[in-house]
Amino acid sequence: MNKQLPLAVLTTIGIAATNPAFxxxxxxxxxxxxxxxxxxESATIGDLADPPDRVEAxxxxxxxxxxxxxxxxxxWLDAELSLSHIDxxxxSGPYENDGSPTGEVGRTEVDTTSIMVLGLVDLAAVLDASWPLKPYVGVGVGYARHDMGRFTITNFSSRIDSHTSSGFAWKAVFGATYPLGENVSLDASYAYADYGEAESSLDAYEGGGNLQLxxxxxxxxxxxxxxxxxxxRI
Known part of the structure; x- marks a missing residue:
């Protein structure tokens, strides 16, 4: 995980907690x-042939x-700075070479870390309702970092090296909070997130030799x- 991301969250917490304006x-x-x-997902690999190789992952x-x-x-509106990590x-899925099925399986693993700013609308407040369960909806935008591991094909006959990439990300969320005490609430939510593209390295190995994609x-x-x-709530 990028060490700067949790540091950004902790810095924001410190500013908010010590600023008398809040x-x-x-x-x-x-x-x-x-x-x-x-x-x-259908992943494509830009090797030296046309059409490119593909794996249905x-x-x-x-x-x-x-x-x-x-x-x-x-x-009725909260602003939230959120750091998330998908472990x-x-x-994995069937591997196609130059558009033809091979009977082999391609595999990789991707860790995704994101930081986003979200706007959350308290629906109970909008409707002026005194419900104990407080539903909310929201959207967020930010940045995602992907750490893609080595991509291999069945029996490790071919591989592509690991790589880190990053880019724009967004999320839509629906959830609800329920009070457990004076300052503590339980928050349950569903989110659909688009973290952008994860990319491998261009360095690959096939048939006993190295190649560049x-x-x-x-x-x-x-x-x-x-x-x-x-x-x-502090």
Whole structure:
């Protein structure tokens, strides 16, 4: 994980907690764990032939971790800075060489870390309802970093080296909070996230020798996520 990302969250928490312009009851800290499932993707590999090689990648479910700090901007709107980490999507599927099925399987693993700024709308406040369960909706934009492991084909006959890439990310979320005490709430949510493209290295090995790809193996990382977190209002 990029060490600068959790540092950014902690710095923001420190500024918010010590700035007298912020009312203490309007600031909350958040931490939780969840489940993430990546959508099936068709990954292309720009080797030296046309059409490019391809793998139809399906993903196993993965654990997701989340930290955040939020601030109530208005009666019905929260701003939240959120750091999340998805611990290793294992992606594998049938491998096609120059457009023809090979009967082999391509495999890789991708860790995704993101930092986003979200706007969360408190629907109970919008409707002026005094519900104990407070539903919310929101959207967020930010940055995602992907650490793609070595891509291999069945029996390790070919491989592409690991690589780190990054880019724009966004998320849409629906959830609800429920009070557990004066300052503590349970937060359950569903999110659809598009973390952009993860890319492999251009360095590859095939048939006993090294080669350079024309373009990397690319995977669009889009996921469905369920999270359970605790909010602590400071």
């Amino acid at each position: 009312a203490a009851s309007d600031i909350y800290l958040k931490g939780g764990i969840g489940w993430a499932h990546s959508e099936e 399906e993903s196993d479910d993965s654990l997701a971790y989340q930290l955040g700090v939020g601030y109530r901007l208005t009666k 290793g999507y294992e992606l 024309n373009s990397p193996l690319t995977l669009d990382i889009r996921s469905h996520e369920l999270s359970l977190s605790l909010r602590y």
